[in-house]
């Protein structure tokens with residue numbers, strides 16, 4: 001089988017995830033190469049240990065870079081700390097005013113609080129970067145390469161976490177609003193209220209996008225090995241709880257050769273797991289990709305992988 005439906009014009013966001021080392025980055029790039037043939041495509045890495053540049057053999061960073069040899073494809077590696085520092089700079093006055101009006105903190109306390117790293121903030125900033133790109137609308141497809149399972153799940157859960165923070169901030173503001181309106185008789189919304197409302201709208205937009213079957217798809221990548229399959233089952237269960245749709249799965253590193261005793265043993269060893277994949281993911285479009293004789297690096301092997309994923313080559317050829 002081949003990956004299906006990615007060329008649907010409505011589908012904007014395609015996220016690749018799975019256990020460490022199973023081929024997420026390779027498959028994300030290969031799919032981005034396929035999309036770039038017909039769509040203006042942005043390939044985004046949210047993995048703090050970025051590997052797009054190594055795999056594509058050209059420098060990429062936290063800025064859009066055209067991929068040489070792949071017209072229509074641009075890539076970016078998100079650096080969450082940088083995204084956070086840009087965000088803080090852009091909203092420092094609202095953030096300071098929020099703490100100033102809602103707490104007893106002095107300026108030093110507020111500055112210290114704002115320099116703290118909050119759990120989950122990296123994923124929130126990564127997702128905010130993605131949604132900002134999508135809303136700018138300069139590309140037609142956005143392909144996301146994630147770090148291993150836990151990170152991808154935190155990424156998906158990040159709007160909920162941001163929503164919880166907004167609720168706490170809104171509660172803090174409520175007391176301030178109450179005091180002002182008691183003394184002044186009325187309360188006029190200020191830039192902090194507008195800022196919180198803006199964040200709330202961002203959360204809603206991300207949640208709507210993630211749960212929209214037509215606009216967003218998650219593609220898990222696994223290999224025919226016990227732990228990778230177990231982790232994919234867990235990943236898909238957690239995605240379902242978050243309302244994110246997945247209906248196809250890549251099974252990478254399938255041994256096809258029988259040229260040596262080693263190959264025959266690996267192939268026989270994989271067989272029960274290939275059957276298990278069929279059993280535990282019923283109804284899924286399962287795309288098998290053979291184990292290549294070399295690592296997947298550079299456009300030549302990436303294009304070969306693309307041909308397997310989009311079935312310009314059959315798996316046993």
Ligand SMILES: Nc1ncnc2c1ncn2[C@@H]1O[C@H](COP(=O)(O)OP(=O)(O)OP(=O)(O)O)[C@@H](O)[C@H]1O
Nearest residue numbers: 020021022023024025026253290291292294295296
């Ligand atoms: N089908 C394949 N045949 C041979 N080598 C492969 C295949 N798929 C991936 N590889 C190689 O396996 C290694 C891991 O692949 P990749 O970086 O795509 O995985 P990943 O899931 O993104 O890893 P990480 O979790 O570290 O981000 C790389 O060296 C890649 O070249």
Ligand SMILES: [Mg+2]
Nearest residue numbers: 024025047051
């Ligand atoms: Mg990777």
